[in-house]
Amino acid sequence: MNLEPLIILLAEDDPDDRDLAIEALAESGTNHQLQTVADGEELLEYLRREKRYAPPAYAPHPALVLLDMNMPRMNGREALTIMKADPALRRIPVVVLSTSRSAGDVVSSYDLGANAYIGKPVTFPELVNVLGTLGAHWLKTVVLAPH
Amino acid sequence: MTLEPMTILMAEDDPDDRALARDALHECGPAFELRTVCDGEELLEYLRHEGRYASPAEAPYPTVVLLDMNMPRMDGREVLAEMKADEALRRIPIVVLSTSQATEDVIRSYDLGASGYIGKPNTFVGLVNVFYALEQWLAVVTQAPPWLTNMRSVTDGLAPSSEFARLPRGPLAGAQK
Numbered sequence: 001m002n003l004e005p006l007i008i009l010l011a012e013d014d015p016d017d018r019d020l021a022i023e024a025l026a027e028s029g030t031n032h033q034l035q036t037v038a039d040g041e042e043l044l045e046y047l048r049r050e051k052r053y054a055p056p057a058y059a060p061h062p063a064l065v066l067l068d069m070n071m072p073r074m075n076g077r078e079a080l081t082i083m084k085a086d087p088a089l090r091r092i093p094v095v096v097l098s099t100s101r102s103a104g105d106v107v108s109s110y111d112l113g114a115n116a117y118i119g120k121p122v123t124f125p126e127l128v129n130v131l132g133t134l135g136a137h138w139l140k141t142v143v144l145a146p147h
Numbered sequence: 148m149t150l151e152p153m154t155i156l157m158a159e160d161d162p163d164d165r166a167l168a169r170d171a172l173h174e175c176g177p178a179f180e181l182r183t184v185c186d187g188e189e190l191l192e193y194l195r196h197e198g199r200y201a202s203p204a205e206a207p208y209p210t211v212v213l214l215d216m217n218m219p220r221m222d223g224r225e226v227l228a229e230m231k232a233d234e235a236l237r238r239i240p241i242v243v244l245s246t247s248q249a250t251e252d253v254i255r256s257y258d259l260g261a262s263g264y265i266g267k268p269n270t271f272v273g274l275v276n277v278f279y280a281l282e283q284w285l286a287v288v289t290q291a292p293p294w295l296t297n298m299r300s301v302t303d304g305l306a307p308s309s310e311f312a313r314l315p316r317g318p319l320a321g322a323q324k
Contacts, residue, residue, distance in 0.1 A: 091257035107291045110238035115262045117289045130287050137284040141277065142263045145254045 005031045006139050009062035011043040011079065012036060012097075013071040021066075021131065024124060028132030032139070035062065040074025043067075044082060047089055061147045064093040064138050067114075069100060077112065084113035091145040095134065152180040153285055156209035157244075158190040158226070159183060160218040164267075168213075171274040178282050182207065187221025190214075191229065194236055208293035209239060210285060214261075216245040216252065224259065231260035238291040242281070 008025070012018050018036045025034050037043045043065065046053045053059035065083070069076035076096060083089045093115040098105060101119055109117045118134070121127045138144065155172070159165050165183045172179050184190045190212070193200045200206040212230075216223035223243060230236045240262040245252060248266055256264050265281075268274045 087258070091254055093257070093263070101289070103292050106289055107238055110240070110291045111234070113260060116240070117291075118287055119289050133283050133287045136280065137263075141265060141280040141284065143248065143253050143266050145257045145264075146250055 005033055006063035006135065007033050007035060007060050008064055008066055008135075009043070009046065010034055010036045010066045010068075010097075011038075011040065011071065011076065012066075012068040013038050014068075017068075020124065020127065024127040025131045025135070027124075027128045028135060030132060030135035030139070032135050033060075035060070039071040040076065040079030040082075042073075043079050044074070047083070047092070062092060063144055064095060064115075066095050066097050066134075068120075069096060069098040069105065069109075077108065080109065080112045080114060093138065093144070152177055153210035153282075154180050154182060154207045155211055155213055156190070156193065157181060157183045157213040157215075158185075158187065158218065158223070159213075159215045159244075160185050161215075164215075167271060167274060168278075171271060172278050174275045175278045175282055179278070180207070182209070186218040187223065187226030187229075189220075190226055191221070194230070194239070210290055211262075211281075212239055212241045213244045214241050215267075216243060216247060216256075224255065227256065227259045227261060240290075244277075 010018060010021055012021065022034050022036075025032060035046070037046050045051050046059045047062075049056065049059050067076045067080060076098070080094055080096070083092065083094060090113070094113070096109045096114045096117045097120050098109075098117070099120045106117050118130060121130050157165065157168055159168065168183075169181055172181050182193070184193050192198045193206045194209075196203065196206055214223045214227060221229075223245070227241060227243075230239065230241065237260070241260070242263040242265055243256045243261045244265050244267050245256075246267045246269075253264050265277055268277055
């Protein structure tokens with residue numbers, strides 16, 4: 001079992017939400033490392049090591065992607081579609097983290113190949129709980145595809 | 148988060164393993180209801196309400212499918228590919244539960260669209276721990292609602308329906324007035 005800290009790549013356009021996630025992950029007691037990108041285009045640049053992410057040290061391979069749905073330039077749905085159609089990227093688990101609770105958004109995320117869909121918590125303690133559970137699931141319970 | 152028990156649908160050909168899973172889930176309390184099928188073909192019959200699963204009461208919609216890899220008739224890989232190619236079934240999360248720790252099995256499962264891959268524990272306590280962890284995880288995850296059986300119109304958002312698309316539009320429609 002691999003107990004190295006995981007690298008979680010968060011795609012989220014709101015800087016406040018990014019900071020909150022970093023704090024919540026630290027608070028959850030896991031030592032996973034959070035990398036952040038601001039939209040779907042930057043997410044793909046990171047995963048494909050393009051532009052500023054060309055040096056591998058700038059873009060360590062993520063164990064999973066946490067994906068916001070509403071982002072400028074390229075939104076979560078488009079990025080998810082591209083990732084799951086790309087043989088080099090599709091095995092990276094994608095967990096959608098969205099404020100939307102609409103059944104249509106949930107179903108279309110699963111249909112596009114999301115590994116899970118989580119309603120974005122509204123309070124900080126809930127976010128801590130969600131990120132702690134998420135870390136435990138992908139680090140301890142599940143075997144990830146090696147890269 | 149739902150208060151109804153989550154239905155775990157386990158596809159497993161070994162009767163001992165099925166019995167062990169039943170006992171292990173019992174240890175986790177009332178959060179889960181376990182349903183079992185013996186191979187990939189029976190799994191598809193269950194999900195498509197065919198044969199002995201024609202009655203919905205006999206085949207409640209699963210929260211998650213736990214999939215063994217090595218089964219007779221139709222193995223885990225085949226049924227995983229088939230489910231993910233089927234619009235009506237692809238949204239059901241599939242977690243592979245396999246004794247194999249071979250890298251190629253893990254990679255292939257994710258490539259075929261598995262939501263997760265769990266190494267099958269070889270002790271009862273290990274299995275209880277896996278189910279308990281799975282319960283924690285599923286409690287924070289939002290599932291696709293089973294009552295939406297055909298999502299095409301909803302997932303396409305405001306895309307015109309086929310009827311709307313057939314309405315005359317553009318210069319030609321204007322000229323008819």
